[in-house]
Amino acid sequence: MITVLSGGVGASRFLQGLASTVDPGEVVVVSNTGDDVEMFGLHISPDTDIVMYALAGAVNPETGWGLAGDTFAVVEQLQRFGYPRWFNLGDRDLAMALHRTRLLREGMPLHEVTAGLAKDWGLTCQIIPMSNDPVRTVIVSPEGPMSFQEYMVKLRTEVDVRGVEFSGAEQAAPAPGVVESLSEAEVVVFAPSNPLVSIWPILAVPGIHRAIGESRAHRIAISPIIAGKTVKGPAAKMLASLGHEVSSVGVARIYQGLIDTMVIDTEDAALRDEIEGLGIRCVVTNTWMTDDNRKRELAATVLEAARRP
Ligand code: GDP
Numbered sequence: 001m002i003t004v005l006s007g008g009v010g011a012s013r014f015l016q017g018l019a020s021t022v023d024p025g026e027v028v029v030v031s032n033t034g035d036d037v038e039m040f041g042l043h044i045s046p047d048t049d050i051v052m053y054a055l056a057g058a059v060n061p062e063t064g065w066g067l068a069g070d071t072f073a074v075v076e077q078l079q080r081f082g083y084p085r086w087f088n089l090g091d092r093d094l095a096m097a098l099h100r101t102r103l104l105r106e107g108m109p110l111h112e113v114t115a116g117l118a119k120d121w122g123l124t125c126q127i128i129p130m131s132n133d134p135v136r137t138v139i140v141s142p143e144g145p146m147s148f149q150e151y152m153v154k155l156r157t158e159v160d161v162r163g164v165e166f167s168g169a170e171q172a173a174p175a176p177g178v179v180e181s182l183s184e185a186e187v188v189v190f191a192p193s194n195p196l197v198s199i200w201p202i203l204a205v206p207g208i209h210r211a212i213g214e215s216r217a218h219r220i221a222i223s224p225i226i227a228g229k230t231v232k233g234p235a236a237k238m239l240a241s242l243g244h245e246v247s248s249v250g251v252a253r254i255y256q257g258l259i260d261t262m263v264i265d266t267e268d269a270a271l272r273d274e275i276e277g278l279g280i281r282c283v284v285t286n287t288w289m290t291d292d293n294r295k296r297e298l299a300a301t302v303l304e305a306a307r308r309p
Pocket residue numbers: 006007008009010011012013047050191192193194195198222223224225226229230231232233235236287288289290
């Protein structure tokens with residue numbers, strides 16, 4: 001079993017490669033729900049949906065989120081009734097949110113709702129939300145605290161990040177299957193996701209951090225930072241404003257003690273010794289997943305590195 005800690009866009013691209021390299025039935029995705037948000041009265045799980053759409057081959061390839069060919073008639077129309085327009089949710093994407101919300105209101109726990117949705121999309125891998133309890137990533141800024149979606153979508157990351165908090169994490173429990181998937185896995189992968197707002201909310205759920213620490217799996221992270229930059233999104237900016245080094249070394253320090261191996265890009269080959277100095281084995285390869293071949297090659301390299309004695 002291969003368990004992947006997953007955010008949205010970066011993780012989903014890696015998962016596409018993984019699912020076409022191994023039997024997807026062997027893959028368990030532990031999905032970040034810290035970005036979940038209530039909009040228009042609906043429960044939206046952005047990271048989980050990105051992963052499902054990507055694995056189903058339905059994701060919008062231009063944005064990396066949402067459904068290919070989706071339209072936006074409903075959010076346009078909602079403006080007439082005074083709803084904000086900043087949250088861009090496609091019409092077909094909304095269908096997913098409607099269905100999820102109905103099932104949750106009927107009392108079905110999120111992990112069962114998510115498993116059902118994955119099945120509806122024809123997926124054979126398991127996708128488990130990190131927790132059934134509400135954990136919300138809060139961005140602390142000079143303008144006050146805000147949800148991750150407000151920071152990312154409404155304000156387009158143009159505010160200074162002073163801190164990141166995970167509201168509700170202390171009272172949350174891992175969703176059924178999460179701890180088991182970490183204890184029983186042969187390999188635990190930290191996807192190339194934003195360490196601060198995609199992976200850390202998962203680790204903030206009590207019990208998950210410990211399960212990874214105690215797991216006998218080989219634990220391997222792929223750096224989302226290449227040559228001091230993110231491929232997409234605010235990870236570099238956030239790392240800098242929170243005092244981390246903006247490099248694969250900075251990411252390795254965040255994960256130190258939880259991972260055995262770190263995979264970094266060939267552009268960062270010079271950082272290998274510094275990462276190994278942290279007690280983390282370092283593998284250098286092409287990590288920029290520019291096409292399907294690159295995605296598969298990265299997945300194969302990660303598995304090969306994890307299985308190397
Ligand atoms: P989000 O929740 O949708 O922002 O998605 P993630 O946290 O999963 O992904 C964002 C991170 O993925 C960013 O820090 C990107 O640098 C990283 N990323 C995206 N594509 C790639 C890629 O091809 N290679 C690597 N190494 N990182 C990537």
